[in-house]
Amino acid sequence: MSHPRAPQLLVLDVNETLSDMTPVRARFAEVGLPEHLAATWFAGLLRDGMALTVTGDNPSFAELARASFGSLAATTPAAPADVQRAADAVLETFMALPLHPDVEPGLRALAARGIRLVTLSNGASAVAEGLLGRAGLDGLVEHVLSVADAPRWKPDASAYRYALEVCGVEPAAAMLVAVHPWDTHGAVSAGLQAAYVDRLGVPYPATMRPPTLTVGSLTELAERLGG
Numbered sequence: 001m002s003h004p005r006a007p008q009l010l011v012l013d014v015n016e017t018l019s020d021m022t023p024v025r026a027r028f029a030e031v032g033l034p035e036h037l038a039a040t041w042f043a044g045l046l047r048d049g050m051a052l053t054v055t056g057d058n059p060s061f062a063e064l065a066r067a068s069f070g071s072l073a074a075t076t077p078a079a080p081a082d083v084q085r086a087a088d089a090v091l092e093t094f095m096a097l098p099l100h101p102d103v104e105p106g107l108r109a110l111a112a113r114g115i116r117l118v119t120l121s122n123g124a125s126a127v128a129e130g131l132l133g134r135a136g137l138d139g140l141v142e143h144v145l146s147v148a149d150a151p152r153w154k155p156d157a158s159a160y161r162y163a164l165e166v167c168g169v170e171p172a173a174a175m176l177v178a179v180h181p182w183d184t185h186g187a188v189s190a191g192l193q194a195a196y197v198d199r200l201g202v203p204y205p206a207t208m209r210p211p212t213l214t215v216g217s218l219t220e221l222a223e224r225l226g227g
Helices: 022-030 037-054 061-074 083-096 103-112 125-134 157-167 181-189 218-225
Strands: 009-012 116-121 143-146 174-178 193-197 213-215
Touching (some): 103 218, 116 157, 181 193
Parallel strands (some): 193 213
């Protein structure tokens, strides 16, 4: 097992990488939609956000999430009577999501190794702030960053450059950590290292630039970077 030289800075994705989004599925059921549509909805809003990014826009995650929810609900036979209210209920779930079990010990181990930690999300900073704060981890993270303050969404290179500029770090000294291949691909394309967190055993797409590391958890990442 290889132990690459530890980066100075880890740029952590938030949604699904740190947060366990299982409660979103339950909220879909509560508002009258099939649970499995939660994944369809989230993938759709990311797709639309990236499409707008390609055309030079920087959309609001919340506005896009509501629009995507409305489009999905319109094609569902048992759509909620009040779609806007249902969309708001789903978005509220993001403010109370739990961490994956490996995140707290993993972040503590990484911080103990002297590696700087920041988050960078296509979503709102408030979601990450609440997620870390509820677990008592906010003191470990230097900056909670959102692409709302960057030129464009990830995986555009300008989003990663924004985080690096805030932290005063060169691309080669930073590593993006994410469960999304599109995110690690974008980071590598921008000159960063990348760690793909493969909790579900999903093969990495052969069409995308490979990550520096593939790990099963943040605790494994800390072990790999501690060699």
